[in-house]
Amino acid sequence: MQLFLQRVIDGLTNGSAYALVAVALVLIFKATTLINFAQGEQAMLGAFFALQLWMWGVPMWGAVIISMILSALLAALIERTLIRPFDPSDHLPLVIVTLGLFLGINALAGLIWRFDPWRFPELFPSGVAFSIGGANVTWYAVCTVLSAIVILGSLQLLLSRTKIGLAFRAVSSNLESSQLVGIRVGPTLQFGWALAAAVGTLGASIYVANPVLSIEPTVMLTVLVFAASAAALGGLDSLWGALAGGLGIGFIQSLLVQYAPFIPTELSLLTAVVVLLVVLFFRPAGFFGTAAVERV
């Protein structure tokens, strides 16, 4: 029981970080029905920015916030130069662009920081916050889960209460009509890319701030797969679905490690993909997504 609880807590903690990257994927998917394969790498790069700033002497949270802004600016630039010139209704060239970005950013990070693990500063207090049923809940776990909830809540407010947020949702809902109400689609989508990159960077920073992990250029590869599964599980177009999906994936992953030891850890990534396929087969719209039903 104690072990089970410990696994649940670990799963929820990892799952919260997946959820933040999943939310970034969802933001772009909602607006463009495009999966940005470079989202994880953009987030990794952002986390490295934060690390670098911190090593230069910037306080850790200041470093994270500055790197979120830098990532947002970089994403805005990427959208303007590499995404917008392509026809949004033709996905293949865009998928290739995001794969190119994936490889490019990964290589760039490798050049600058080498493919070595680096210690990331702790963003949250260390140690155990409390115990339940003999299982230890660290401050890191508490803060990570709370961060995910707070960030999602803020995003929700931003998207529902601000003019640019409403415009972004309008573009996501009906591209043509949004032009007909005077929304400039290009800059609005650019805002989405910037927002997604900022959230992704925060997610990656929180993820690698885990005392048992470190940061290296390949750190987000697995996270991206888990995040994509989480997003699909939640329905790809639902923010809270992404959170639920992230927690669900973290939970399943954690339990499989404990109770299905016959699955080698090397294959744990594959289990996420299997979960993803099973979900997509039985529930193409995920658990919280909107099925593509239209009233004529």
Place this chain on the structure above:
Amino acid sequence: MTTVRPAEPVLEAKGLKASYGPIQVIHGIDFVVNQGEVVVILGANGAGKTTTLRAISGMIDTGGSVKLNGEEIVGKNSADVVRRGVAHVPQGRGTFPELTVEENLRVGAYVAPKSANLEEDMQYWYDQYPVLYERREQTAGSLSGGEQQMLAVSRALMSHPKLLLLDEPSLGLAPLIVEGLFEQFAKLNKERGMTLLVVEQNAHLALGIANRGYVLESGEIAISGEASELMNNDAIRKAYLGV
């Protein structure tokens, strides 16, 4: 209706051409919509009515000239045309299905002038269509066809346009709902002096509220004239009025 002919054109198209890729659909048409007028464009399926409105709104490749209050708008993108005072209710209503009724109205005011009072405007439309008020928290996608059309029209007017383009507002709606909508259009025109360009297949209703009309055939204007003339034109009576 006897009208004092207001001379000032809000919209003036000359040699307007429009194409989808290599296929030209509108072959150089001229038409005028004057301040305070209701003008109707009639035509069979595929005649190019929707394409004409899309050309005005800058949604497709367009050639020739379209002047809005004297300013050339051919070559401008939709957002810019809308910002100059054109509101377009597209065929099939064009609401935002995932947004609530209230959010649809708010987003309709995206380019409203600074002087506009969002809450008052919203209240005005809730008073016109109490059903929209009842459903304000519901998503637009869950509304009936008639309710969606009411929302589409209200949303378009939230921007305080100078010209309202309506693309087959009667399509797929029950006769009673259609009548209500057209009463609303006539009222908008009379009480607010709104200028309307309406595309319709329901010629009888449309000519009933219109000052003038054009008949489009295969991308060219076949007939044009006063609404009363068109109503008595034999060809039109045969083709569109079913008599």
